[in-house]
Amino acid sequence: xxxxxxxxxxxxxxxxxxxxxxxxxxxxxxxxxxxxxxxxxxxxxxxxxxxxxxxxxxxxxxxxxxxxxxxxxxxxxxxxxxxxxxxxxxxxxxxxxxxxxxxxxxxxxxxxxxxxxxxxxxxxxxxxxxxxxxxxxxxxxxxxxxxxxxxxxxxxxxxxxxxxxxxxxxxxxxxxxxxxxxxxxxxxxxxxxxxxxxxxxxxxxxxxxxxxxxxxxxxxxxxxxxxxxxxxxxxxxxxxxxxxxxxxxxxxxxxxxxxxxxxxxxxxxxxxxxxxxxxxxxxxxxxxxxxxxxxxxxxxxxxxxxxxxxxxxxxxxxxxxxxxxxxxxxxxxxxxxxxxxxxxxxxxxxxxxxxxxxxxxxxxxxxxxxxxxxxxxxxx
Amino acid sequence: xxxxxxxxxxxxxxxxxxxxxxxxxxxxxxxxxxxxxxxxxxxxxxxxxxxxxxxxxxxxxxxxxxxxxxxxxxxxxxxxxxxxxxxxxxxxxxxxxxxxxxxxxxxxxxxxxxxxxxxxxxxxxxxxxxxxxxxxxxxxxxxxxxxxxxxxxxxxxxxxxxxxxxxxxxxxxxxxxxxxxxxxxxxxxxxxxxxxxxxxxxxxxxxxxxxxxxxxxxxxxxxxxxxxxxxxxxxxxxxxxxxxxxxxxxxxxxxxxxxxxxxxxxxxxxxxxxxxxxxxxxxxxxxxxxxxxxxxxxxxxxxxxxxxxxxxxxxxxxxxxxxxxxxxxxxxxxxxxxxxxxxxxxxxxxxxxxxxxxxxxxxxxxxxxxxxxxxxxxxxxxxxxxxxxxxx
Numbered sequence: 001x002x003x004x005x006x007x008x009x010x011x012x013x014x015x016x017x018x019x020x021x022x023x024x025x026x027x028x029x030x031x032x033x034x035x036x037x038x039x040x041x042x043x044x045x046x047x048x049x050x051x052x053x054x055x056x057x058x059x060x061x062x063x064x065x066x067x068x069x070x071x072x073x074x075x076x077x078x079x080x081x082x083x084x085x086x087x088x089x090x091x092x093x094x095x096x097x098x099x100x101x102x103x104x105x106x107x108x109x110x111x112x113x114x115x116x117x118x119x120x121x122x123x124x125x126x127x128x129x130x131x132x133x134x135x136x137x138x139x140x141x142x143x144x145x146x147x148x149x150x151x152x153x154x155x156x157x158x159x160x161x162x163x164x165x166x167x168x169x170x171x172x173x174x175x176x177x178x179x180x181x182x183x184x185x186x187x188x189x190x191x192x193x194x195x196x197x198x199x200x201x202x203x204x205x206x207x208x209x210x211x212x213x214x215x216x217x218x219x220x221x222x223x224x225x226x227x228x229x230x231x232x233x234x235x236x237x238x239x240x241x242x243x244x245x246x247x248x249x250x251x252x253x254x255x256x257x258x259x260x261x262x263x264x265x266x267x268x269x270x271x272x273x274x275x276x277x278x279x280x281x282x283x284x285x286x287x288x289x290x291x292x293x294x295x296x297x298x299x300x301x302x303x304x305x306x307x308x309x310x311x312x313x314x315x316x317x318x319x320x321x322x323x324x325x326x327x328x329x330x331x332x333x334x335x336x337x338x339x340x341x342x343x344x345x346x347x348x349x350x351x352x353x354x355x356x357x358x359x360x361x362x363x364x365x366x367x368x369x370x371x372x373x374x375x376x377x378x379x380x
Numbered sequence: 381x382x383x384x385x386x387x388x389x390x391x392x393x394x395x396x397x398x399x400x401x402x403x404x405x406x407x408x409x410x411x412x413x414x415x416x417x418x419x420x421x422x423x424x425x426x427x428x429x430x431x432x433x434x435x436x437x438x439x440x441x442x443x444x445x446x447x448x449x450x451x452x453x454x455x456x457x458x459x460x461x462x463x464x465x466x467x468x469x470x471x472x473x474x475x476x477x478x479x480x481x482x483x484x485x486x487x488x489x490x491x492x493x494x495x496x497x498x499x500x501x502x503x504x505x506x507x508x509x510x511x512x513x514x515x516x517x518x519x520x521x522x523x524x525x526x527x528x529x530x531x532x533x534x535x536x537x538x539x540x541x542x543x544x545x546x547x548x549x550x551x552x553x554x555x556x557x558x559x560x561x562x563x564x565x566x567x568x569x570x571x572x573x574x575x576x577x578x579x580x581x582x583x584x585x586x587x588x589x590x591x592x593x594x595x596x597x598x599x600x601x602x603x604x605x606x607x608x609x610x611x612x613x614x615x616x617x618x619x620x621x622x623x624x625x626x627x628x629x630x631x632x633x634x635x636x637x638x639x640x641x642x643x644x645x646x647x648x649x650x651x652x653x654x655x656x657x658x659x660x661x662x663x664x665x666x667x668x669x670x671x672x673x674x675x676x677x678x679x680x681x682x683x684x685x686x687x688x689x690x691x692x693x694x695x696x697x698x699x700x701x702x703x704x705x706x707x708x709x710x711x712x713x714x715x716x717x718x719x720x721x722x723x724x725x726x727x728x729x730x731x732x733x734x735x736x737x738x739x740x741x742x743x744x745x746x747x748x749x750x751x752x753x754x755x756x757x758x759x760x761x762x763x764x765x766x767x768x769x770x771x772x
Contacts, residue, residue, distance in 0.1 A: 004686035005693045260767050277772055282765035289764055291702045299683035323679050375671035380647045380661050 001302050004297060006072065008330065013069055014076035018083070019143050024049055026087035027309040027349050033087060034206035040164055041200075042087040050088055051120030058372060059098045059241075062137055064114035066098075071241065071306040075248040075299065082252020085356055089123050091245060092099065092161035097124030100169045104186055104226035104234040106354035113167070118155055122158035125165035125191075126154035126242075127212050128235065134365045136171070138179045141214065143187070143228075150224070152195075152217040158363070162210030163200035170214070174229050175213035181232040181338045186225040195216055207358040240317040243364050246303045247317070250360055254331035257278040257353045258288055261338040268340075281338065288334055298323045315377040325361040332357045387457055391464045398433045399470045401425035406471060406643050409739060413475040417508025418552050428703075434473035441479050444487065448499035450652045454694065477546070478502035478509045481628050482555040482612075484571070489613035489621050498553075498574070498742040500555055512542040512556030512599060513622070519544075520759050522557075523566045523619065527601060529558040529573065536560070537571065538581075538604040542751065548597035550585040555625075556601075562615050572618040581605075591745035592730075592738070629754040630705035646722075647674055653722040666721070673714055680707055699767045706760035709750035716747040729734060764769055 002248045006014060025046050033041060058074040060066020067073075074182060075096065081090060098117055101110055110131035116122035131138050139213055141154025152172055162168065168189045176183025190196060195217035198210045226234050262285055265276035305313035332354035336343035361367070403426055407413045414420075414427050422428040432592025434440050436453060443458045453461065476483075482572040483502050486494050518525040527540025538558055548554065553576055561569030575582070579602040586594035613621050644652075650670050654662050661667035687700045719740070720727040727744070729735035751757040763772045 003689040004682065005689050005695065148674040262771065265771060276770075279762070282769075282771045283761040285766035285769055285771060286706075286761035289769060290707050293700075293703055294676070294679040294683050298685045300686065301682050303732065306631070319678055320674055322675050325560065370431065371671045371675060374675060375647075375667060376660065378647055378671075378674065379659075380649050380656070380667065380670070 002205070002308070004300055004304075005078070006300075009069070010072050010076060013046070013262075014079070017055070017080040018075045020049075020053060021077075021080045021084045021086050023089070025081075025084055027085045027352060028354060030085045030087050030206060030254075031349075037202075041161075041202075041206075042089065044085070047088050048120055050090065052117075055090060056120055057118030058094060059102070060100075060114050060118045064110060065118040066114070072300070074245060074305040075303040078245040078248035079252040079255075079299075082249035083256040085253075085352055089161045089164070091242065091249075091257065091298060092116055092125045092165065093123045093361050095321045096126040096238060096242050097167075099238045100124075100126065100186065100234070103237055104231060109188070109225065110270075115196065122167065123165045124167045124169055125159050125210070126169050127159040127162060128157065128171045132157065134362070134369055135179070137181050137184065137232065138241060139171050139173045139184055140178055141172040143174040143185055146218060147173075148222050150187070150219045152189065152214045152219060154176055154214050156212045158209040159198075159207050159212045160207070160363070162191075162212050163198050167191065168196070168212065169225065170212075170229065171235060175375060176229075183229045184226050184231050184235065186231040186235060187219060187223045188225055189214070189217060189219065189223065192271040193219075203359055205359045206352070207356070207359070236314070239364050240314055241306060243321040243370070244299070244306055244317050246360050246363060247295075247299045247302060247320040247324035250328040250357060251292070251299050252323075253353050253357050253360070254292055254324070254328045255332045256293065257335035257350060258285075258292060260350070261285070261335050264339055264342075275338075280294050284334060284338075288327075288331060290319050291330060293318075295324050295327045308312060315374060318374040318377065319371040321365060322367050322374060325367040325370070328357045329361060329367075382459060384456055388460050388464065392467075395464055395468060395470060397672055398430075399465075399468060399748045400430055402426045403430045403471055403473075404469045406469065407475075408595075408736075409743070410475075412465050413471075413474050414473060414505070415508055415547070415550070416505070417504025419550065420505075420508065429472075431473045432507050438503060440474040440476070441483060441499075441503045443485070444499065444503065448487075448495055450499070451504040456772070472728060474505045476502065476505065476506060476508070477511060477551075481511065481625050482509050482574075484628060485625050486553070486612060486623050488624065491609070494574075494612065495608060507552045508547070508550060510545050510548045510549075510551035510597075510599075511625075512545055512554045514544045515541060516543050520756055522622070523570070524608065525557055525559060525570065527556070527558050528562070529571065529606065531560070534608055536606045538575075538600050538601050538606055542599040542601070543587075544596045545584070545599045546595055546597075548577070548599045549586050553577060554582075554599070555612070557618055557622055560618075564616065567619045569616055570618040570622065571615050572612040572621045572686055573606045574612065575604060575606045579604050579606075589746070589749070591742040593742065593746070615770040626755060627701045630701040630760070633682055633705055633709060633750055633754045645674075646670055646677070646718060650722055651718060655734065666718075670718060672731055673711075676709055676716070680711055683707075702755075702760040702767075705754065706751075706757050706764070709747075710757060712750055713747050716744040720744050 030084060054067040054217060055077050057066030058069045063067050067276055101113055113122060128136055130140055139159040144151045154172060167178045168191055170189050171184055173183050174185060189196060195215045199214045200210050203209050265281060266274060267274045298320040305316040335350045339350050342348050402424060414431055425557045438446060438449050439451045442451035442453045442461050446452035479502060483499060486498055513522060515525050515527060528540045529536035552572060556573050557570055558573055560571040561568050581602040584597045587596045587598060588594045648672055650661055684704060723740060727740045731737040732740060
């Protein structure tokens with residue numbers, strides 16, 4: 001069992017990500033992307049710099065051209081993305097795409113796609129949810145045999161970076177009831193393939209999540225990622241990997257909003273004294289500080305458990321995502337309230353943080369989803 | 381095999397041979413614990429034997445130096461000992477404010493003579509200590525204490541009143557904060573002195589609590605003579621030691637938020653109390669309340685672990701003890717409320733054999749004190765806001 005502290009390498013990666021993202025991808029960059037209605041939704045130039053920093057290959061084994069810094073390492077990057085609201089395909093490609101390929105991909109698929117991701121030549125997007133609330137086994141998208149290959153029909157919601165991804169990783173059902181774990185497959189589908197239509201939706205957080213439809217899309221047998229009808233275990237682990245990173249991002253958001261709020265209370269004067277001198281506000285801040293400390297521990301434990309392939313990792317991930325959702329919600333709500341009228345203005349950054357936090361909370365399961373899963377995994 | 385592995389094997393074998401079977405179960409109440417002291421009535425031969433065997437190795441204070449009777453273990457070895465004891469659910473051989481509080485303070489601040497006089501009897505469980513901190517007019521504002529020690533050359537004459545002195549009626553010695561300078565700023569005129577509770581002029585009276593028990597007392601000090609060689613550290617510099625002791629106390633009380641080895645977890649209690657339907661607790665509302673508590677408790681346990689790991693690595697936040705004390709005690713109160721809810725009306729049975737003498741309602745009521753003693757939750761929040769966040 002590892003000590004709950006970063007090792008030297010991870011601490012260096014954290015410092016590198018912190019300096020780099022604060023300089024190259026601060027909140028003002030997201031604001032500019034929003035205000036210019038940028039059609040990509042993130043800066044391709046920034047992504048190339050992130051690739052050069054090795055961020056795209058953090059989870060990729062060295063044999064495929066990655067740096068293999070692991071989940072704790074990637075978590076430090078996600079954390080700093082939360083601090084800066086940095087928009088990039090890190091989650092869709094370097095986290096979800098890479099782990100799908102690592103867990104479900106054949107040797108040929110890995111050899112072809114992993115180096116391309118590490119080198120920044122390829123973007124992927126995970127297309128799984130079909131209902132508004134996250135429900136990974138609620139899959140109606142149909143996969144049917146068609147000669148040597150397959151035919152795909154269905155519709156996916158909230159596909160992060162779906163509008164720019166080169167490849168979509170799609171869940172589809174070839175058998176089983178609508179919410180059964182059995183009968184689900186994962187497929188690699190080219191976004192440009194005939195029958196695939198993508199509608200870009202701009203979300204409240206100014207980032208992108210596409211609506212993707214598949215209308216009689218024909219696929220070769222090699223499109224299958226893993227074993228037909230048996231992708232649930234792979235998908236569940238991929239979602240754990242993703243949720244651990246989302247928890248790290250939520251931690252970054254909570255920490256950033258909290259430190260901005262405390263700084264504001266130290267400056268802003270009312271009734272002739274600083275707001276920070278009021279005990280009612282001090283106590284709310286001290287409580288929030290304690291809650292954030294709990295999130296830090298839970299997130300680090302989840303990331304370490306994934307690196308150790310701990311069989312209890314799912315439990316630790318649900319703990320981390322649940323606690324991070326709860327506390328990020330509290331931190332951003334308090335952030336607006338403690339900033340008073342300023343917190344309600346678009347000009348102030350706090351609003352950007354609260355919008356991003358809510359989307360990340362909903363993505364792949366919110367507090368309620370993971371509290372429920374945590375209880376089930378603990379046997380009650 | 382590393383030295384640590386060898387130590388683990390030896391420890392495991394020794395515990396297997398020496399820990400009586402009846403001592404391999406969690407302590408369920410204060411009355412169930414071994415407190416030691418001149419007048420302590422052992423509840424069983426096993427309890428006495430377990431204390432004697434552990435004390436002989438210095439393992440009642442495993443990381444204290446051997447020259448004073450301690451175990452002389454490294455941090456890593458101490459952790460191994462704790463893990464091996466937890467493995468067989470061995471209970472602590474001694475519950476002691478000497479080991480938890482005044483001993484570490486004497487080790488850190490005391491003279492060589494004080495160490496030689498007091499540490500060995502603490503380790504052997506021969507002297508039971510109580511803490512004389514709070515006063516009727518100085519609770520949360522501890523530095524405002526009034527108990528006065530007048531300088532008489534080689535000794536002080538102490539007059540005043542202490543309150544909330546845990547087990548003062550059962551203790552042999554008191555470590556006591558007194559005012560030795562009335563002119564200086566209130567924090568600068570305080571000293572920490574030690575005296576025997578049988579010294580003429582010391583009298584105590586238990587205070588009955590809402591739980592029905594009386595772990596606390598009022599202690600009256602009427603012309604009590606205290607020799608100057610019983611001052612811990614410098615005269616008038618007791619506030620630093622007081623704060624050091626408070627940190628220890630907070631960590632100890634904050635530990636209540638964690639489920640002890642062998643103790644049933646709240647979800648386990650819930651499963652027994654209301655049963656499962658399709659693998660889920662039969663009451664959906666209770667299930668969500670329990671998972672909310674369980675999530676916080678698990679994250680809190682990880683945080684206690686992380687704070688320790690960070691301290692070992694030389695990192696971490698100062699005043700982490702305030703955060704742990706605040707969160708741990710609030711968590712324990714929530715646990716007790718849920719425990720009551722799970723047991724329904726039976727949780728309110730106050731007397732009678734089947735209720736284990738009302739252990740459940742009494743434990744629930746006792747937990748209310750957790751967020752008051754050792755500094756209230758509000759004081760901890762003040763400490764966090766001012767010392768960590770810089771809000772003032």
